[in-house]
Amino acid sequence: MTDLSVNxxxxxxxxxxRDLPWPSVTGxxxxxxxxxxxGITVHPRPDERHIRRSDVFALSDLLRDEWQDREFNIEGYxxxxxxxxxxxxxxxxxxxxPDDPGQATSDHGWDIGAHGTMLAEAIERLxxxxxxxxxxxxxxxxxxxxAAEVGADRIELYTGPxxxxxxxxAAELARLKATADACRKAGIRAARGGAGIGVxxxxxxxxxxLPALVAAIPDLEECSIGHALTADALLYGFAETVRKYRAILGG
Known part of the structure; x- marks a missing residue:
């Protein structure tokens, strides 16, 4: 089963x-x-145009106090x-x-070779x-x-294209599958008989x-979904929308 993390x-x-407390992010x-x-995913950008630092702490408290078996994923440069x-x-x-602070949303992956030293140090630190x-x-x-060289535990495939x-x-799906296949063979875990870098x-x-992606890469660890899930929630409500995505992911 692939985990669903709601962004x-x-x-x-x-x-x-608006200068109002709703909709409530924690709610x-x-x-x-x-x-x-x-799990829950957030991307607190420096200008706080959506997720604020206060949201990060409130969500951390919520997960720690009420949902200890769920995961918190924080994205950022x-x-x-x-x-x-x-x-x-x-x-x-x-x-x-690798977002610039002014980007509207993530639209490309890391050039790991060009930023390898910085990434390796930041990865080890966390x-x-x-x-x-x-x-x-x-x-x-x-x-x-x-990714294995800099010590990453997982990669997140940018599925925008x-x-x-x-x-x-079809061509993009083939590239995604080939990348996932390569990750299974890479890294410390593979050397120890594990499954390589998580995807x-x-x-x-x-x-x-989503169904075709899951069929092509059935061992995906997690899908982080926000924009489409929120749009679907306008029609179905958040609870029913989560159930629809979970059904596709094997939940």
Whole structure:
């Protein structure tokens, strides 16, 4: 079964349109977790245009106090501020993304070769706090060996080109599968007889395109889904929407 981590950035962005406390980010998280979501994902950007630092701490408290068996995933560029936040909050997973602070959303993966020293140091720093570290990467089998070199526990496949309407979904899916296959063979865990680097996926995944991805990569560890899940929740409600995605992921 693949875990579903619900990304709450869109919920926070809607709240931030007005100086009001609703929709409640923690309230929606509680609904999603009660419906079976395996975890919560947030991406606190420096300008706090959606998730705020206060949300990070409130969600951490919620998971620690009410849902100890679920996971907290914090995404961000591994700046000193981000790393310190992770060291204080101690999420289950930190996902490093190569975003410029002004980007609207993540739209490309790491050039690991060009940033290898910085990534290796940041990964080791958070792993010393018992935090699993995932790197956001493009679909390219060569990233598996590079991710292993810098010590990543997992990679998150950037599935935007696969999910974007009008793209060559079949070709993109083949690249995603090839990258996942390479990750199974890479890394310390493989050398010890394990399954290599773990593979997550996220970006523009929907109820329509998710089934083919899961069929192609049945051992996906986690899918982080926010925009489409929030859009579907406008029609079905968050609880029913979570159940629909979980059904596809094998939950």
């Amino acid at each position: 709450l950035n869109a919920v926070a962005q809607l709240r931030n349109r 929606v998280a509680r609904v999603c977790l009660a419906a079976g979501a395996d 591994p700046s000193e501020d981000f790393l310190r936040l992770c060291e204080v909050v101690r999420p289950d997973q930190a996902t490093f993304v 792993q010393n706090c018992a935090i699993r570290v995932s790197l956001f990467v493009d679909a390219d089998p060569s990233v598996a060996a590079l 696969y999910g974007h309407p009008g793209g060559d979904a 997550n996926a996220g970006h523009d995944l929907t109820l329509d395109n």
